[in-house]
Amino acid sequence: MKKKVLLGTLAICIAATMVGCGEKVVKQKDKDYKVSEYVTLGEYKGIKAEKPEVVEVTDEEIQNNIDYDLMDNRxxxxxxxxxxxxxxxxxxxxxxxxxxxxxxxxxxxxxxxxxxxxxxxxxxxxxxxxxxxxxxxxxxxxxxxxxxxxxxxxxxxxxxxxxxxxxxxxxxxxxxxxxxxxxTPELTDEFVKKNTEYKTVDEYKKGLRKSLEEQNKKVAEDSAQESVFEKVMENAKVDGYPEELYNEYYDMVKSSYEEMAEQYGMDMGVSEEDIKEEVIMQVQECLVLQMIAEKEKIDLYESEYDKGLKELFEENSENDESLKKPADLEESYGKEEIAEELLFRKVKEFLVSKAEIKIVTIDEFNNSGSEVIETEDEAAEEEMIEEEENAPDEIDENDIQKVE
CATH class of the missing domain: 3.10.50.40 (Chitinase A; domain 3)
Known part of the structure; x- marks a missing residue:
């Protein structure tokens, strides 16, 4: 009797495309094309790439973040x-x-x-x-x-x-x-309790240091990941692309520029030719990632989706007041869109795990032709700079960055 129950449970797990009985595969977008008709993969395992060293957090950076919080609560x-x-x-x-x-x-x-x-x-x-x-x-x-x-x-x-x-x-x-x-308020335990998740100034400073260290670590990892993927793309051959996939990315890229232009009250700043060039690049990357996922049988599981959704929410909620909880992000973009993004991230992590990575200084990394990925704070600062373009050009930029 016990054996029959186990076999029955196993059959249910297989039917539901589950791994380890509880790890259901998240459904990806339906495709009306065969990726193999467009992509010929080159070398994508054993890629030799560099990873920038993790930058040490300084007391000055911590103080800059404190100053930012104090200024923000004036x-x-x-x-x-x-x-x-x-x-x-x-x-x-x-x-x-x-x-x-x-x-x-x-x-x-x-x-x-x-x-x-x-x-x-x-x-x-x-x-x-x-x-x-x-x-x-x-x-x-x-x-x-x-x-x-x-x-x-x-x-x-x-x-x-x-x-x-x-x-x-x-x-x-x-x-x-x-x-x-x-x-500007003074930095006290009372201020910390009222305006942060911490209770004392000491806890607050330690928390800032930890957040900055995690941020710097992520910057190094993301930079290495993009360095590896760039070489994978160089080795791959993409011959054409499905029209429906191109149209999907075209609408997404153009609407993104239009929304940004409307937000900052200015022209898009890019030509139709620039948009098409960016779309083709993104479509080609999408096809290569899909091809590797198929060949290596890489799937995204529900637990990975749930964790990834929370991470995406944390990445985006700071600059989007409409996002109050992870479900809002899912409702805004759709589960399949988010699942594809998370699957592609998983594929890139796979590529890094199979690569030969060498740790180098940031200068060495930049001089190699790669670029250190900017942090979310730096990206936000660039948006702030764009937002102030209507002001006189002689205005200095604020160098203080805020920890997420």
Whole structure:
């Protein structure tokens, strides 16, 4: 009797495509094509690749993250009964006139500027001291002689066909919309309890260090993974692609650019040709990953899916307020879409496990032609930089990064 029960259970497990009786395979997207008709794999096992060393976390990085949290929790006091003073944050509208014409890069609205921070070139911030809410201040200044490469950033005039404004007179017309004073809290156990998952300052600092160490480790692993996969792609031959797969990726890539452009209020910044080139690259990578998964019989199991969904949620929820729980991510993208992403990650992990990896310094890794994968914080910082493109070019970027 006992033997029959075990055999019956085994039959059920096999019928449900289960491994270890409880590990059900997650269904992937249906394909109306044979991957082998498009892909000829080259060498993909035993790939020789490099992995950048894990960067050591410094006390300065920890302090930068603390400063970020403190700044993020500043209190704001609106000022209505006095003029602008040093240290105030003013919200302004600004237009700039150069050679009798409006200079678009120097014109913006609803911008918060801290007086005395030195974000604008000399004379701009000090020229607003003493102004009151509603005042329109006229500032007759001159662009720095090195403005085209001011603070190491490429400024207007460096692009082909554009005229440099370096050293030229400029007239700014600035309207004061509001005046505020921000107060930064002190780092105390009380602050930590209220604003973090920790209870004491010491626990908070240790937690930051651990998070940064894990982040740096992931950067090294992801960089090695992409280095291996890049060589796998170089060794593979992809001859054409299914039209439906191309259309799927085209819609996804183009909508991504359109959403970003709408979010930041600017043009997409890429041509139709650029989009098609990116789509073809992603389609080819998809086909190669599908081919390896088929050949090596790599499947994604429910437990792996559940774990991966949580990780994807943690990666995306920080920058998407609509995501409150992992199920929201699944509802937004669909289970099959997420399952494919997680399967591809598993295939890449398989490739790394079969590769010959050499640990090198970051400089050696970059000099080899590979690039260290940016962290999510760095990616977020790039988005912030793009978001501020409507502000004057001379604004410095904030180097402080925040741990997820």
């Amino acid at each position: 209190s704001q006091e609106k000022i209505t009964d006095r003029a602008v003073q040093e240290g105030d944050t003013v919200n302004i509208n600004c237009s700039a006139i150069v050679d009798g014409k409006e200079y678009e890069e120097g014109s913006f609205e609803e911008y918060d500027l801290e007086i005395g921070a030195g974000d604008f070139f000399e004379g701009f911030e000090s020229g607003l001291v003493g102004a009151k809410i509603g005042d329109e201040v006229e500032l007759n200044l001159k662009f720095p002689d090195d403005y085209d490469t001011f603070e190491g950033e490429i400024q207007s005039g460096d692009e082909e066909g554009s005229e440099s404004v370096a050293g030229k007179p400029v007239q700014f017309k600035v309207k004061i919309n509001s005046i505020s004073v921000y107060t």
